Structure formats: structure tokens, C-alpha cells
Amino acid sequence: MDVKELAEQISVRFSEQGVHVPVEEVEQRLTSLVNEFKVPVDEAKRSVLSYFAKRYTKDGVPDVAETVYTRIAEINAEDKWVNLKAKVVQLWEPNALSIAQVGLLGDESGAIKFTSWASANLPILQEGGSYSIRSVVTKSWQGRFSVSLNKATSIAPLDEEIAVGRAETEIQGAIIDVQSGSGLIKRCPECNRVIVKGYCTEHGKVSGVYDLRVKGVLDNGDVVTDVLFNRELTERLTGITLEDAKEMAIEALDHNVVADKIKSLVIGRYYVLRGNKTPRWLLVTDFAKLQTIDEQDIDSILERSEGYL
Template sequence: MTVDERAEELASDLGVDKEEVKEDLENLVEYSVPIDEAVQSLRRKYGDGGDGSGGTLSKDSIDEITTADGNVTVTARVLNVGKRSIRYQGSDQVIFEGVLADESGTIDYTAWQDFGLSPGDTITAGNAGVREWDGSPELNLGESTSVAFEEETLAVPYEIGGDADLVEIETGDRGVDVEVRVSEVERRTIDGRDGETEILSGVLADETAKLPFTDWDPHPEIEEDASVRIENTYVREYRGVPSINVSEFSTVEALADEVQVSESGTRLPIREAVEAGGVYDVETVGHVISIRDGSGLIQRCPDCGRVIQKGQCRTHGEVDGEDDLRVKAILDDGTGTVTVVLDDELTEQVYGGDLEDAREQAREAMDQTVVADAIRERVVGREYRVRGHLSVDEYGANLDASSFAEVEDDPADRAADLLSEVDA
């Protein structure tokens, strides 16, 4: 049934104007509210308390809640509370979000008004809407939701509060608190939703990992090499990896003690890094088993920088390409494979020459693929230690390398070192 048909049916049931109902329904659907939940929300708005399925369901435990549920009542412990502003139907809307838990599991929630929630509270949320988000149920606490604070504390097998090490953070996390050192930071002006906006962006680090960040309301405490505690952040995906977002509702406090950081990347097998969905600063070791097409001497669009084929850019059509060097190498460590992408500087190192050398070799052979062939002879079959940012998308896993060094130590020595670490 289409949105128009659902609107007509709903307007007939409620005895209200169809166009008004249709506009409200389309707005909710555009915000990714499931159609059934949107219909129930409008029934409440226009005075029909029914949900079309027999009322609100009372759930004994969180693990019973499914995306097929309309509205539920559940008792749970508040693990954390985040606060931020979003643009909703053309206006700024402050929301509160985080995670609820009981003994059976956890569920994300979004509160569209301030219910006064605090980490550690035990609440009973009545008539909470259920929506699907990333394939899982999420609770929506709105104007029709009742929240009762229980005197008896619900015991849960989860930590209360938003404190997290960077290595634990995942895309979609809300209400996260971190203690980090500002590894890199720059001030930029962007074209934001309200015009030109100044932001801070860079890299945060602790002993476990490094992650990119954006401060949308620049805090003076965030400066290079500063050790800070940042509370109430949320996490989005940036180039395939989690990125910490600091907002006007975040608090930033300078720390007296310096946060210790790891000078090396997070060392992971390829399979584990890929299954994590992306790692910002990862180090892995494997053998190069092949060099992919599009390596060696290539041409890029002068407008967008994309690699072009036969003078054609997918976005800008026929262009005069600009020469560049790149390598796309398949790295295999026995647990999985990843495409390692080397920029022009790293490509020069493995090629043994610069861009002009590559042009000269291609001219002499009247074939630019000879550059990729030369690189292939140098690296295929050899073992390399690679560090960089690994991302995963529908096309596979890519590791944009910041370093690419051949492994020269004895495998037996490495095995002995590994065993000694395990024994310790």
C-alpha cells in the first residue's frame, strides 16, 4: 500500500483532511520512521488512541522487542545519555539519545523531549515507539510516552556511563565520553547548513587507537598536544571509519595528567580489521599477491581528482587528464585480503623513480602499463608491514597506506617474540 493510500485510509478512519494527513505521513517517512509506526503516531496526534493492533505491548525483557512491534512498555536501566541538535522538518530539534539495558540485552533509544534521564536511572517507559535502525529495533520516546522512575535499581551486566577507549568506539554510538590527546587539529571554514561555519577537525589518540574528530562548536581546550576529557560526543562514519563528533552540548575539560598514546597503529590481522567495519590507524603484515589494474602511471581528472579512463571522467566527461602515480596491491596475511592503496610518494619508493621517470619509461615503450609491470616485479611475493586507514564498503576493503615497508626480520624470530608475549 502506497503512502497516498495509507493517508487516505487514515484520514477516513479519523475524519480529518487527507492532504494534511498525507503531508504529516510523508514527513515522518522521509525521516526513516517505519510506515506502521508513522501511522500510529498520527493516530495519536489526531485523537485516536488505538494503534490498529490491539494497543501497547508490555515486554518482560528488551530481547523480546522486535522491529515488528508498534509501541511497547519496558522497564530498563539507563546506561548513558547524549544530547545534540538535529535538523528535523526544517527546524532545529534537540534530542536525547543513548542505550537502555536489562539483564537480557541492550537497546538504543532516542528521546524527543527532555525526560530528565541520567545514567544509572531505572525507568519504565510506557507507550514507547519502536523503529528499525540499521536492522535493529530502537525505542522512540515522544510526547505520548510516559516515563516513570523506579525506586528499585535494576541490576544489569553492563557498565553505567559513556566512558570508552577509542578502540571500543563504533559508528552510531551516542553519549560517549573519552579521555584523549589531541594528535592533530586544524581550524577550517565550511559551508554548513546555516552558511559559513568554523569547525575544528583532526585526530584524537589514546593508548588503544586513533580516530578522526570534528568539533562543530570549536572549544578552546582542543588544541594540538592537549590532553582533554570530552563528554557527550556522538559517532558518525567518516571515510569508512568511526569519527567522533563534538557539539555545542559537549563539555571539554583540560586534564592535569598527559594521556599516554601509542606510537604504533592498532595491530590487527586483516580479517579482524575488516570484520570491525574499518579501523582508522591499523597496522598489519602480509604478502603482496598481485597488483590490480589502475596501478602505475595513471591519469586523474583535473576537476575532481578521480582516475579517468581514455580521457573520460565519470563526472566531468572528456577532460585533459593529469599524470599521477598509484599502486593498488592485494595484501594477504592468511586470515584475509585487503587492497592496499599507495599514494604517489609511496609509489615512487616501490617503483624506484619519480613521475618523470615513469613518463619516460612509458614513452620509450609506447605503453604506460610497463610502469605497473615494473612495480609488480618488485613487490609481488614479498612480505610488507603496512600502516594506514582501513575502510570497508560495498566494493570490499581498502587500506589507504601511510607507510609500506618490506619485512626484513626473520620469521622464526618473530614467532619466538610472539610466543614470549603469549607466555607473559
């Protein structure tokens, strides 16, 4: 039996009990479970029956009052369907066309990575916005949980603003490298992806918008971490504004001068960084430079002390 037939059968079964459940909704949820989450058909059927039984009252109106929201910190297993009330703390750059949006959702208990799949065609979440996000699936990767927004997910903006607890990490160490893709870059005006030679992987030839960033590597003596500074923090880190960077590039007829200058300013320096951890990056939200005695200081100390020797 294919998913369409099964959906009809389920819808009919509900209507026999006087409950109207739209067949499209049943089909969407079944398709998502079977195709995307590889749930066996029998199990998907059971899951869908119990889902709609809980969700629909006798008059066929979704029973919102019954929605139980899970606190983000309480997510401790994968492949669970949960509802969240959360604020979009950050949006990151999707690294695949199959992903519409990726970022961090937070509530007062913590924060969690989310992925909104392009195939689900969901409303676009705004950074800083608070939402009721129902029917997301928990995932786990390398011991970290995330949530997947799929075809069965429903999103509604909230009037209240969700307060986000501190979920940030702090690390301290030396920046030992500045990776390629740092400095003056151009982004697609449509999707914000970084463009290469005027081409966006999704939107083809576009006229890019300049941006500034640092993709650094921080060594704390134990482990190295990839760290990402956005434009605002890059400007603070280097003292080079986006306007300065554009002028530098125009004068040298080369974008790389900006990255080179950044390297000379930050490599070997010590910082304490605070930010949000993704599987690969620390997305820096704040930082402070740590005082160190660098070679210049040692030279000047030696010069001054010569008089006493």
C-alpha cells in the first residue's frame, strides 16, 4: 500500500469516529516519517494515528491548548517529536542546498541547533524572533542534540519574547591561524551565502554584498578550535572597518590584502572568546584581548634595563 492510500485509510478511520482530519495533513506526515526519517510503514501508521488522535478534537479543530512544550535542556534522546517555544538566537550559513535555514534556537533552559529543510518549505524564521515551533524531531550527532524542522512542523510567531538562558562557551588561547575565506568577502544578496567569483551556488551570477569576517583557529594549549568573528567583531578585533577594508582592496587591486593585514594583527595574540558552539565553530559573540609580553615589549624592557647593568 502506498502512502497516499494509507493516508486516505487513516483519514476515513477518523471520520468514522466523527473526527475530521484532512487527508493532506496525514499524507504529509506519513511521507515525512517514511521517506525522510525512514520509519517503517507500520510504525509510521501507528505514530500518525496517535498524533492526530491527540491533536484533533471532535470538531476537527487542532487543540492548541493541549500542546505540551519541551524545554530545550530536557531534550535527551533522538528521534523524538517535540514542540518548542523558542527564540532564534542565531542564523548560520546553510552549507547545502537541501537546507533552507540553520541556526540556534534558545529558551530559558538552553540552546539547540536547528535545521529547517528546504523540502519542508516552512516559513522563514527571523533572527531574534520568538516562535512556537511544533512537531520537530530531535537528532543527535557526536553527543550533541539538534532539532530538525520538517514537513510536519508548524511555526507560529509568539507575541511574548522568549528569554534565552546563557548557553555560551568561553575559551582562552592564542590565535594560531587565519583561514582562507577570511577578510573581505562578498555574499549573495538573496541567500547570504558567500559567493565565489560573483557566483552563488544557488542563485548563479549575482552582484554581491561586501562583508568582513575572520575564520580563525584558536589554540588553548590543549585543543584547537575554529572560531568565527562576524563583521562587527572583526572590526573590533582588527580596527579595520568594512569601509577601510574596501579601500585597502581597491588601492591594492586585491582582496587578499585585507586577510594578510588581519593575519599580521591577530596571529600569535592571546584572547578570551565567548560564543556559541556549533559542531565545528565557536561563533564568537564577545571577546577580550589578553595582555602578553610580546617581543617588542621584551626589547624595550631590555633597552631600559641596560642603563642599570
